[in-house]
Amino acid sequence: MTLQENVSLKPYNTFGIAATSQYFTDIAAPIDLQILMQSGLLNAFPFFILGGGSNVVFNKLFAGIVVKISLKGITVLEETDDSVLVKAAAGEVWSDFVDFCVAHNFYGAENLTSIPGTVGASPVQNVGAYGVEAKDIIESVEAYEILTGKQRIFSNSDCQFDYRSSIFKTKLKNKYIVASVTFRLSKQPKLNLEYGAIRTEIEKAGITDPTLTDVSRIIASIREEKLPNPDKIGSAGSFFKNPVIPVAQFEALKEKHPAIVAYPHKGEYKVAAGWLIEQCGWKGRQFGNVGVYPKQALVLYNLGDCTGEEVKALAKEIQQSVETHFGIALEPEAIFV
Numbered sequence: 001m002t003l004q005e006n007v008s009l010k011p012y013n014t015f016g017i018a019a020t021s022q023y024f025t026d027i028a029a030p031i032d033l034q035i036l037m038q039s040g041l042l043n044a045f046p047f048f049i050l051g052g053g054s055n056v057v058f059n060k061l062f063a064g065i066v067v068k069i070s071l072k073g074i075t076v077l078e079e080t081d082d083s084v085l086v087k088a089a090a091g092e093v094w095s096d097f098v099d100f101c102v103a104h105n106f107y108g109a110e111n112l113t114s115i116p117g118t119v120g121a122s123p124v125q126n127v128g129a130y131g132v133e134a135k136d137i138i139e140s141v142e143a144y145e146i147l148t149g150k151q152r153i154f155s156n157s158d159c160q161f162d163y164r165s166s167i168f169k170t171k172l173k174n175k176y177i178v179a180s181v182t183f184r185l186s187k188q189p190k191l192n193l194e195y196g197a198i199r200t201e202i203e204k205a206g207i208t209d210p211t212l213t214d215v216s217r218i219i220a221s222i223r224e225e226k227l228p229n230p231d232k233i234g235s236a237g238s239f240f241k242n243p244v245i246p247v248a249q250f251e252a253l254k255e256k257h258p259a260i261v262a263y264p265h266k267g268e269y270k271v272a273a274g275w276l277i278e279q280c281g282w283k284g285r286q287f288g289n290v291g292v293y294p295k296q297a298l299v300l301y302n303l304g305d306c307t308g309e310e311v312k313a314l315a316k317e318i319q320q321s322v323e324t325h326f327g328i329a330l331e332p333e334a335i336f337v
């Protein structure tokens with residue numbers, strides 16, 4: 001394990017924000033993780049556990065240690081006629097894991113194709129897209145307690161998954177490093193085509209009996225249309241969570257704004273944050289080096305050399321205007337570090 005000083009974080013975040021970490025270490029092997037935890041460094045300094053940096057907004061300086069998780073490996077642990085257990089190390093690129101499942105005809109991960117980031121962040125964030133969440137396929141999570149270095153295997157229910165959240169973002173925030181995730185995938189053909197434009201696009205492409213590859217390809221192309229490609233445009237994806245509001249509040253809003261976009265969610269309503277932001281006139285606007293993406297108002301993006309402070313300031317203005325117009329408090333999905 002090596003500890004570097006004054007490392008630029010620009011290559012390590014998809015927003016492309018220029019920032020520096022006082023200390024930085026890249027954990028590429030399990031032994032590095034053990035050495036790091038035995039060193040006591042994480043108990044002595046502020047730290048941030050970094051995956052692909054696709055959901056973070058850095059300030060100019062991180063006065064502590066950034067721990068980049070680069071552990072690799074994807075293994076099939078167990079296979080029956082019906083299902084398969086696949087273990088993926090935390091530093092694997094999420095979309096490589098999805099591609100692995102698709103290539104092996106393992107069903108369940110395909111709707112989560114093209115989500116940037118790493119496998120290790122998937123249980124932390126409970127990533128989701130096109131009607132599927134990581135929680136639907138996670139069997140267990142292998143993690144190490146930062147204070148003691150002890151291994152703990154979290155079952156799916158131990159993870160307390162919620163909308164873009166889990167125990168790793170709430171009760172156990174900054175307490176564990178995820179080393180690997182074991183997923184249960186189905187070997188029986190089971191596709192989830194009912195969300196968004198998936199079925200329409202499949203029909204448009206003239207596909208009558210879609211395969212796993214067809215579905216993941218179609219979803220990747222729908223995403224490419226709507227979201228900035230992180231290799232070309234800096235962003236953190238959806239910047240805010242879709243707010244969940246009580247039925248009475250939704251009904252009152254629906255009366256005032258009949259076109260409101262919302263879906264029933266656990267006895268309440270989940271409102272499309274992008275719609276709220278667009279209604280407040282933010283879509284396509286630019287402020288210095290940061291803008292609101294013209295194709296999707298939920299995405300803030302880097303117009304050149306934006307700083308974390310600029311992103312934070314714009315996010316705050318958007319939150320204030322949505323609160324004033326709709327009485328709804330938007331919560332950032334992106335993490336300010």
Ligand SMILES: Cc1cc2nc3c(=O)[nH]c(=O)nc-3n(C[C@H](O)[C@H](O)[C@H](O)COP(=O)(O)OP(=O)(O)OC[C@H]3O[C@@H](n4cnc5c(N)ncnc54)[C@H](O)[C@@H]3O)c2cc1C
Nearest residue numbers: 049051052053054055116117118120121127128178236237
């Ligand atoms: C263009 C674009 C599109 C996106 N689309 C989606 C989408 O459709 N659905 C969706 O859910 N998200 C989406 N996102 C957000 C992002 O891809 C996810 O949140 C992703 O899971 C973040 O992974 P990461 O490895 O980059 O994590 P990071 O951004 O590096 O970190 C995110 C959080 O996870 C923690 N973390 C990371 N690795 C570990 C680990 N090994 N152990 C413990 N904690 C860890 C970090 O400390 C931090 O709190 C999108 C982002 C972009 C840029």
